[in-house]
Amino acid sequence: MFENIIDQGAVLQLRDDILLGRNAPSMLFYGPGESGKGSASLELARVLSCEEPQLQKRGGWKCVCVSCEQHRFLRHDDLLALGNRAFAAEITACSKTFLRNTENQNCKILFYRSIRKLMLRFSQVLMEDDPKLGKSAHLLQSLDEGLNDFLSNSESMEKTALEKTCSSLIKTALTLESEGIGSAVPIAQIRRASYWCRLAPNGRRKTLIIENAENMRDEARNSLLKLLEEPPSSVCIVLTAKRREAVMPTILSRLRPYRFLKRSAQSEKDVIRRVFQDEGSNLNEYLDSFLPQSTEKLHPLAAWFIVSLARLGIISAKKKGIEQIPEILNELGSRYALDAEKCGYERSLKTAAIVKTVVSGSNNFEESSFSRFMKICLDMIGEVTKNAKDHQFAVYNDIFRKYFNEAVTAVDVLNINSTIALEALVYKLKTALGGELRRGFNG
Numbered sequence: 438m439f440e441n442i443i444d445q446g447a448v449l450q451l452r453d454d455i456l457l458g459r460n461a462p463s464m465l466f467y468g469p470g471e472s473g474k475g476s477a478s479l480e481l482a483r484v485l486s487c488e489e490p491q492l493q494k495r496g497g498w499k500c501v502c503v504s505c506e507q508h509r510f511l512r513h514d515d516l517l518a519l520g521n522r523a524f525a526a527e528i529t530a531c532s533k534t535f536l537r538n539t540e541n542q543n544c545k546i547l548f549y550r551s552i553r554k555l556m557l558r559f560s561q562v563l564m565e566d567d568p569k570l571g572k573s574a575h576l577l578q579s580l581d582e583g584l585n586d587f588l589s590n591s592e593s594m595e596k597t598a599l600e601k602t603c604s605s606l607i608k609t610a611l612t613l614e615s616e617g618i619g620s621a622v623p624i625a626q627i628r629r630a631s632y633w634c635r636l637a638p639n640g641r642r643k644t645l646i647i648e649n650a651e652n653m654r655d656e657a658r659n660s661l662l663k664l665l666e667e668p669p670s671s672v673c674i675v676l677t678a679k680r681r682e683a684v685m686p687t688i689l690s691r692l693r694p695y696r697f698l699k700r701s702a703q704s705e706k707d708v709i710r711r712v713f714q715d716e717g718s719n720l721n722e723y724l725d726s727f728l729p730q731s732t733e734k735l736h737p738l739a740a741w742f743i744v745s746l747a748r749l750g751i752i753s754a755k756k757k758g759i760e761q762i763p764e765i766l767n768e769l770g771s772r773y774a775l776d777a778e779k780c781g782y783e784r785s786l787k788t789a790a791i792v793k794t795v796v797s798g799s800n801n802f803e804e805s806s807f808s809r810f811m812k813i814c815l816d817m818i819g820e821v822t823k824n825a826k827d828h829q830f831a832v833y834n835d836i837f838r839k840y841f842n843e844a845v846t847a848v849d850v851l852n853i854n855s856t857i858a859l860e861a862l863v864y865k866l867k868t869a870l871g872g873e874l875r876r877g878f879n880g
Contacts, residue, residue, distance in 0.1 A: 579609050
């Protein structure tokens with residue numbers, strides 16, 4: 438039970454609660470990214486549905502009962518998963534793992550499951566009458582047929598044919614992810630999930646999983662709260678979040694929390710070695726390396742953007758007659774000038790040109806990389822401000838953080854075009870860094 442969740446104490450507590458018959462009807466798995474929350478949620482669904490009569494043997498990964506077999510392939514009717522999360526890196530990494538170990542059945546299932554995790558978000562239960570389902574139907578059908586062919590015929594395929602098959606599946610899956618998943622859970626999906634929860638299970642127990650629950654809007658939270666107040670006895674509800682405090686208190690009070698900790702460096706090495714049959718020391722960095730727009734690739738562009746913003750702020754302040762330029766602008770410009778030059782882009786002090794360069798350099802924020810680009814920028818700015826003794830560094834860090842986070846919300850939650858959001862961000866920062874907010878802070 439939970440033996441494939443590596444070095445995570447939360448699942449030991451969860452296992453004990455199940456064995457002692459004290460598992461809660463609703464739970465919160467919270468902790469940093471790549472700490473196993475999603476995998477543990479899916480395993481919990483399998484364990485609770487397992488048809489093994491002996492409790493001590495129930496939920497083993499190799500259990501041969503029909504229910505466990507369906508859960509291993511993420512095709513059980515009693516499983517429903519929703520919520521935004523990134524799939525591209527995991528799918529690509531799992532494909533590479535399989536292609537290095539084509540005779541390993543576990544690696545084959547690993548790749549299969551990585552795509553099925555994405556497809557779960559497009560369940561008929563969740564997408565009924567949703568216009569997105571019509572747009573995504575042909576992609577889902579293509580993936581379903583491709584995965585069935587992959588399972589049935591991969592052992593007889595030559596290496597070249599396997600690579601072509603995997604490449605086709607990845608391309609279709611990433612198109613589905615980029616076109617079909619919004620960042621916030623719609624209230625309509627919560628309502629459909631609530632109705633599904635009240636229907637009798639096909640097996641022993643249903644499981645509803647809502648990942649990154651902190652991204653729900655107020656109306657969706659309120660709808661979920663109604664379900665949590667009187668959860669059906671045949672359903673287990675699992676929410677995941679990075680931070681416990683990010684979950685609405687009235688929802689949190691109805692959940693049993695399980696804290697997932699960041700794994701040690703050695704444990705992350707073990708995860709990469711055992712799961713992906715590869716070498717690496719940091720799981721986030723390992724998965725990130727499989728993205729077309731990896732952190733490494735986006736870093737010079739982020740440096741160029743930060744330097745451009747600093748120059749804009751300096752020029753704007755001078756035009757307003759402000760003699761004392763905030764030191765943080767000079768520091769950002771000098772700290773990241775060399776990294777910015779690696780992009781090979783020309784300097785510009787025009788908003789439109791800066792936006793055009795960033796959009797082009799990120800390939801129009803390929804693979805939904807807008808929020809990652811924003812995070813990279815904020816992390817780089819934070820490196821400059823975190824040890825500064827001048828309180829103005831902290832003030833301006835808050836300004837950056839405010840407007841960068843507003844841009845992310847605009848794109849990920851409000852579905853505003855990333856170019857428009859970036860234009861608004863540059864304009865707001867140009868104004869703020871030019872001195873208007875600085876005058877306000879100085880009183």
